[in-house]
Amino acid sequence: MKVLLVGGGGREHALAWKLHSDDPSIELIAAPGNPGIAEHARCETIAPTDLDGLLALAQREKVGLTVVGPEAPLAAGIVDRFRERGLAIFGPTAAAARIESSKSFAKRMMGEAGVPTARAVATRDIQAAKRAVREFGAPVVIKASGLAAGKGVVVAQTTAEAEAAVDRLLGERALGDAGSEILVEEFMEGEELSLFVLTDGATAIPMLAAQDHKRLLDGDAGPNTGGMGAYAPVAIGTPALVRDVMDRIIHPSLRWMRENGSAFTGLLYAGLMITREGPKVVEFNCRFGDPETQALLPLQVSPLLPLLEGAAGRLVDSALTWRSGASVTTVVAAAGYPDSPRTGDELTIPPVAADVHVFHAGTARDPADKLVSAGGRVLSITALGADVREAAARSREVAERVGLEGKQLRRDIGWRAIDARAVADASSTRPSSALQP
Numbered sequence: 484m485k486v487l488l489v490g491g492g493g494r495e496h497a498l499a500w501k502l503h504s505d506d507p508s509i510e511l512i513a514a515p516g517n518p519g520i521a522e523h524a525r526c527e528t529i530a531p532t533d534l535d536g537l538l539a540l541a542q543r544e545k546v547g548l549t550v551v552g553p554e555a556p557l558a559a560g561i562v563d564r565f566r567e568r569g570l571a572i573f574g575p576t577a578a579a580a581r582i583e584s585s586k587s588f589a590k591r592m593m594g595e596a597g598v599p600t601a602r603a604v605a606t607r608d609i610q611a612a613k614r615a616v617r618e619f620g621a622p623v624v625i626k627a628s629g630l631a632a633g634k635g636v637v638v639a640q641t642t643a644e645a646e647a648a649v650d651r652l653l654g655e656r657a658l659g660d661a662g663s664e665i666l667v668e669e670f671m672e673g674e675e676l677s678l679f680v681l682t683d684g685a686t687a688i689p690m691l692a693a694q695d696h697k698r699l700l701d702g703d704a705g706p707n708t709g710g711m712g713a714y715a716p717v718a719i720g721t722p723a724l725v726r727d728v729m730d731r732i733i734h735p736s737l738r739w740m741r742e743n744g745s746a747f748t749g750l751l752y753a754g755l756m757i758t759r760e761g762p763k764v765v766e767f768n769c770r771f772g773d774p775e776t777q778a779l780l781p782l783q784v785s786p787l788l789p790l791l792e793g794a795a796g797r798l799v800d801s802a803l804t805w806r807s808g809a810s811v812t813t814v815v816a817a818a819g820y821p822d823s824p825r826t827g828d829e830l831t832i833p834p835v836a837a838d839v840h841v842f843h844a845g846t847a848r849d850p851a852d853k854l855v856s857a858g859g860r861v862l863s864i865t866a867l868g869a870d871v872r873e874a875a876a877r878s879r880e881v882a883e884r885v886g887l888e889g890k891q892l893r894r895d896i897g898w899r900a901i902d903a904r905a906v907a908d909a910s911s912t913r914p915s916s917a918l919q920p
């Protein structure tokens with residue numbers, strides 16, 4: 484089997500590693516790939532958004548399946564182009580990818596499908612946006628409707644901060660067309676969860692729920708990023724909760740998409756807030772998440788390729804199997820990330836145990852073949868352990884030993900799981916009154 488993998492980040496390295504470790508005879512081509520992916524695949528320097536180049540490559544190489552990692556080629560219609568030529572491809576069409584590429588489309592879908600989510604007003608008008616801010620009151624969330632690589636969301640603590648965000652997006656056009664329409668959204672309180680669902684449009688198979696860490700700094704402080712770490716499994720992501728999310732969120736959304744001429748195929752990523760009233764959608768993405776994928780795939784026992792082929796055609800309903808224990812991914816980011824990451828720094832990777840994975844994200848080889856940083860998020864380091872605490876300690880220990888000048892990493896990935904256990908341990912050894920205020 485020949486598979487073309489589109490993308491060159493940590494998510495794609497994890498996909499390449501999993502496909503290769505399931506079946507070492509698989510022939511993988513990556514475009515553009517990276518030095519880590521090159522251990523499992525032949526890399527071709529074609530950009531993920533060069534649809535003509537990718538199509539020519541897939542036809543020339545007689546690729547059996549193309550797997551798309553990032554959202555940009557999906558939003559640009561790579562799946563439509565491949566399918567027109569009868570090529571099997573994993574991912575949604577451009578119309579279905581609107582579930583991520585247009586937050587106002589996703590809100591309309593959820594409204595019509597009866598899917599629980601935050602109340603929101605979609606508008607292109609500054610005054611209408613500010614009226615909505617005053618109506619909702621602070622805290623309130625301002626979101627660019629279009630693709631903004633994680634930079635399009637402001638959780639405003641005051642109405643003044645929210646109005647400033649409205650001015651930046653609609654007035655100054657700080658994000659260009661991605662922010663020419665915005666959502667003013669009610670603030671939701673609760674714990675966040677990422678649930679990935681593989682689907683052929685009708686049959687849907689959930690993966691384990693994972694938790695991302697979007698803020699740059701320990702304690703969930705600092706600016707939003709693409710994600711500084713992730714872990715799985717997550718205690719609140721119980722089988723009962725996942726069933727509830729499938730029944731009330733995933734299936735109604737997939738049904739609406741089918742009935743409205745944009746059946747969603749590939750991987751549907753539900754970003755959820757587990758509120759007091761139950762799970763609500765924060766956002767949908769139309770692809771595997773990064774870095775959750777790097778945490779999930781090393782835990783997954785079920786082979787991946789049949790699932791990707793199924794989602795690109797007809798998916799057989801089945802339950803995935805997972806290793807026991809936990810997985811934690813720590814991202815090592817460059818100095819200056821997320822605003823202006825420094826690239827070109829020398830990078831050294833320490834030796835690691837067999838069940839620790841150093842997934843390359845923003846790396847490259849310089850003319851002397853030395854490994855250097857080449858992006859904001861440089862590595863994602865996944866370790867397994869008996870529980871989140873152990874996996875986190877192992878992942879962090881390797882991240883600390885990575886050689887990269889000015890590197891940034893969070894040292895508290897999985898803190899919610901670890902804190903919860905500390906509370907549980909305390910309550911089992913102390914009289915319960917010790918926990919009362």
Ligand code: AMP
Nearest residue numbers: 601624636668669670671697754765766
């Ligand atoms: P998004 O790109 O839509 O996932 O938003 C980025 C992050 O902003 C989310 O992971 C949440 O932490 C936060 N966020 C977005 N929308 C809301 C909301 N309505 N209420 C609370 N937090 C939100």
Ligand code: GLY
Nearest residue numbers: 695710772773774
């Ligand atoms: N982990 C966030 C994302 O992939 O969008």
